[in-house]
Amino acid sequence: MKDILDAILASDSTPADFAHLALPESYRAVTVHKDEVEMFDGLPTREKDPRKSLHLDEVPVPELGPGEALVAVMASSVNYNSVWTSIFEPLPTFGFLERYGRTSPLAKRHDLPYHIIGSDLAGVVLRTGPGVGAWRPGDEVVAHCLSVELESADGHDDTMLDPEQRIWGFETNFGGLAEIALVKSNQLMPKPAHLSWEEAAAPGLVNSTAYRQLVSRNGAGMKQGDNVLIWGASGGLGSYATQFALAGGANPVCVVSSEKKAELCRAMGAEAIIDRSAEDYRFWKDEHTQDPKEWKRFGKRIRELTGGEDVDIVFEHPGRETFGASVYVTRKGGTIVTCASTSGYLHSYDNRYLWMSLKRIVGSHFANYREAWEANRLIAKGKIHPTLSKTYPLHETGQAAHDVHRNAHQGKVGVLCLAPREGMGVRDEEKRAKHIDAINRFRNV
Template identity: 80%
Template sequence: MSMQTILDAITSGDRTAETYAAIPVPESYRGTTVHKDEIGMFEGLPSRDKDPRKSLHLDEIPVPDLAPGEALVAVMASAINYNTVWTSIFEPVPTFGFLERYGRLSPYAKRHDLPYHVVGSDLAGVVLRTGPGVHLWKPGQEVVAHCLSVELENADGHNDTMMDPEQRIWGFETNFGGLAELAIVKANQLMPKPAHLSWEEAASPGLVNSTAYRQLISKNGAAMKLGDRVLIWGASGGLGSYATQMALAGGATPICVVSSPDKAAICRAMGAELIIDRRAEGYQFWNEDNTKQNPKEWQRLGKKIRELTGGYDVDIVFEHPGRETFGASVYVARKGGTIVTCASTSGYLHEYDNRYLWMNLKRIISSHFANYREAWEANELINRGLIHPTLSKTYALDEVGQAALDVHHNLHQGKVGVLTLAPEAGMGVTDPEKRARFESEINRFRGE
């Protein structure tokens, strides 16, 4: 009954701290989980044949106690990221090892070491409770959350929190993630929800928007500048759609690599003009048994880029596919250029010809999520309407397995959202006048 009371309070528009403090916290909530005793269920299958619909469960989860510095959030909406796909297919390793190591830190961390893992690294919702020591956030506040979880007891984390030895991704390397009716986050993960967005729209940028910001814009990543030419792999996808918007907003020229005419059309709708359909071009960077690369295909990609740019190579390559594309990425960057990588969705063992790196003074920069300041700045771009959500489709909480499968098989564009407590899409907009200025941009990816 108290879960319905929470939802009624949120939908009423009442945001007073007293209202939410008076609502009893439920004993349990529904959350999307993987189970420790099922980690071997896909053994022997190729990655593509591993089905998240079989491994992701919707369970009733006991509400854990709040630790100091934490917040309990009523989650109205969440989103699918590739880390949920990895979790669901138990690759590259099952996430329970992360939870076991985390659990050894302290009695509070021990709460995370369970035989089930509540997944999800995005949320938009309302604060229900805060733990001891939290003073900037109150019950009743509308929030989104970034997914950086840090302890900050070690000196290494105090210049850049991503360097903290105890840095983890919430909902992937910690428990009690956002694909659920309730979630537990550290208070320093919270950010204000943009008032012109619905719950599912506000939930969708978190992980990918912040990741793209650090990778492309921040001094900790490629530090893109006005006039740069940026090759963006998967430019209509979760990460790439934000990188494309940032390149355009920052005065750079994106060269968008996509895999279909529909995805090319989305890039054009964002304002990009230089587009490469890699399937239409038929690039084969590797031989059939995936053991040897073909440098002539790198050269062919480089030629295509120069045709589009009027003879110029790219200053920055926005890399995340990994093994399939990395050799080509190193090759096509200009002399002195930068290849910035944040993921490896096609494989972690990258191979490239080092002659093109060292003799041409190129740089490979690693980038992983974002620190709190970078995440806050990325959220402000959304709030100001400089960058927009790329939500294409929204699923119900009991359809998370199908949503994850769609992302696993690259059947989506932009981001895929999930309604958790919200009973329907489109709820949560509190500044309709502001929204009206950006309505077409917000809906660019709808139905794709």
């Protein structure tokens, strides 16, 4: 690994130099273990501690197959799927790996007693498998996390509809929280030159997810002038949704849970902000009963911020806790687009407000390659910026995941893998200087 890192840090390394580097037999990776999936049985979700379940192991380098690449990972980041994997909810991920392993002899590599997690990376291509022509050793890349087989016709209009669509590092093995990762070549995209390794690694999953959910015609198809209600507007997903709304001429209505998070939204340029903690919205009277009066109070507050208009789009991801309110406050003919359920999967809402007002609920999951490419292109152009707030070394990934699990973070939490320190990997200092305040916005709060 030292020779690989030396080649990456050297200013004069060539593609031939990388192609001739010897691959190590093993590398360090963050894993969960199959024999520990019951370790948190009986505990409430909040008490399940990723610091106990995530391990830093020495693992063998996987076999490289056709259409694949091995990437030296300089940095990665923590997503909610990493947290879910670490606490074995809603199911242990080993079931995903077992099912994938049954699909082909090559896929059998993924079915192991350990799962290398992580769905983001920024790094350097080390090797490419047969059939790969677009990428070569030495290329600086980021990876999106859509893994598809595309052997069925179903996925050729929108790859997210492929029957064998999986999220890399969550439903596949050999993820990005490691020194080396195995990806399909059609997961790779150019690393934005003005960003450091950890900054470039942070947007991947959440930026692409927010792009499809809000901007793409496969999601809400946001247009200029739309009022967009964004739950958790300073968080990993919401911080990118807020930027897309502002960059696209829409009006974000940012829902946050503290004044500190409200300040972050203002720093991004948002003006309409609701601090749900300060205003004490309680959408549920008890575990089984929602409170429509609170929906109405919430809707009234939104109209105060929009000049009397209801929202055209609700950017939903909390799920159970907020979904009834989201359906209620959406304008007639508007759209509730949902990509997650971090507060619970069983959503409850009053269907009268949906069907009689011709509203739509749209499910959105990650992004196809084109959507991920466009989202990354906006990062590279300096139109959308990373929301990295803190970075941990690889051996402290458990603490990073714990931060995200307990919502003790802003934006995204990064992880240095091979990169020895923060701030490395910047190739375009001039562009960086133009955007440095926005790049550091979440670090400075």
